[in-house]
Amino acid sequence: MDDVVIQTNALTKTYESGSNSVHALRGIDLTVHRGEFIAVMGTSGSGKSTLMNVLGCLDTPTSGNYLLDGVHIETLDKNQLAAIRNEKIGFVFQGFNLLARTSALENVELPLLYDRSGRKRDTKAMAIAALGRVGLGDRLNHQPSELSGGQQQRVAIARALVTEPALVLADEPTGNLDSRTSIEVMALFQALNEQGITVVLVTHEPDVAVYAKRIVEVRDGRIRRDAPVKNRHNAAEDLAAAELLPDDDLVAGPSAADAAAGGGASTEKAAAVSSGERSVA
């Protein structure tokens, strides 16, 4: 059991709105082991956001069991959930969600200030280390408005890492980024995953999901598919390949990249949507 980070058993979530109830989750059984990199996919309304909220301990399930890093979440009260979020989960959001007019360092330091275990002493040094890990050691005192989107997201990732959580939960982390920056961020996630960090990525973009090791597809509140990623992409290699191309082609051009790559297409879906440089597998 030690290497199991997430284990859910018949997890359901029902929202009552007036007389009718909405079944957002209808029984989710999911196990995530330490060191996994999972992409939770689904269209809007599929229940993936609800799943992410429950997995992130922002919401409690209506029924079923959720074991996170050995802790039964369904029995916890609000304050205990806050403590679990603080200690065991690192969040990365689509909109970065950094505090405006607050330096990168202070943003990353923030979770440590809410730590009640008393273990985290030198919060500043820890924050500096976390920013170093995401390659922003030279941007400590920059405010979010002085950073690019990709840099902001890296600050957010540093904030997620600083507490050394059991799980990094990323909700559409590339949704507000251009495709090149998206690959950079995914490269960072892959690198962190290589270092042993468990990542759960929620996305609706197949070409982002291909960087994960395993894809869990949610539809109508149930897991429809749960399979390892065939032809997993390496974001670092994709970036290296992209370096050879003019910037315009990064976003638009499929043809040149296809030629350069020799067409190592991954899944049907991924290949269809992915831009050229990513097909270099």
Added chain:
Amino acid sequence: MKLMTLVKLALQAIRKNKMRATLTMLGIIIGVAAVIVMVAVGYGARSRIKEQINNLGTNMIVITPGASTQGGVSQGAQAFATLTIDDVTKVRAEAQYVTAISPVVVSRMQVVTPQGNWRTAINGVDTDYQTIRNWAAADGAFFGPDDVRSSRTVAVLGRTVAQRLFADNEPVGQEVQIGNVPFTIVGVLAPKGQTASGTDSDDVILVPYTTASTRLSGKPRIPQIIASAGSAQDIPAAQDEVRALVREAHHLTQNDDDDFTVKNQNELADAAASSTNVMTLLMAAIASISLLVGGIGIMNIMLVSVTERTREIGIRLAIGARGSDVLTQFLVESIVMGVIGGAIGLLTGVIGAKVLGHFTGWETAISPLIMVVSIGFSGAVGVFFGYYPARKAAALNPIEALRYE
């Protein structure tokens, strides 16, 4: 989170909206400044009144007729002229704690000299009067016991009267006609200035009370007797003694109420100060309303702030802040806002009081206590009016807060 971190956070938040924070604090600033100025001026006014009353005389006791009950109906002070010269004689003869005593027979009359004429108060007094009032003649001399005993027509002029009647000439030795009776001026009193109520103490002529009652008014009764106790500590004993002796002189039995009133000058001072107390109270009420309005302003801005920062609250909750953490954060912010407002108000008030004192010549005094209280009260306003918005912030659902645009 540590308190210092919270205060720093609050200051950051306030600095982000300087203009708004300043306007919000304005209510508190005005309220506190008003309190400080009012208390300072009120205190100054009170001490001024006390000083003026003390200027009246030395360890003075005042006996006035009245405050008697006639057939169950309270008559109020001075309703009946019940004091007589026998009361004075008895007290002078038998009292141990009373060192000086003098009746005061008051009338207003037209006075005439060849140089001019004037209407003024004619006080018939005994020679002890100058001791009790600590008021000696600057030119010439006060009339003596012989003058009193023989009801001589001699007069001592107050400084104002002397100026009115004689301008620059020397009045001592000249004559003044009071009513139709010519009086010889034997002295001019030292100037004493205004009384607490603003009347001119120096606008008076003193004559022997015997002369006043026989030659001028013919009144056998006395509207006021003033006396001096040996020392400040003796005042209560002297008061009791006078009361007992006058009761005896008036043949009052145990069941009778006093038909006269004995007061010391401190009581007179308190009575005079009570009117300023009412004013101070009124101003304090106005200031409290200002603080209340200021508090509502803080509440309003904190509510706006909570709405504006819904996303921030969501982030904090998501990364592990408890509801209580958020509550404390916003509460500290409103407290800091209140205290800063209070501090600025205090500074404004102190400067205002000084400026007002400088231009009006009023004495102002600011006690450290009122400073501490006003700052503390501002903080309390912050707590009281910040609690509801803070509570609202703490109760936010992290999911909805994060989604808030």
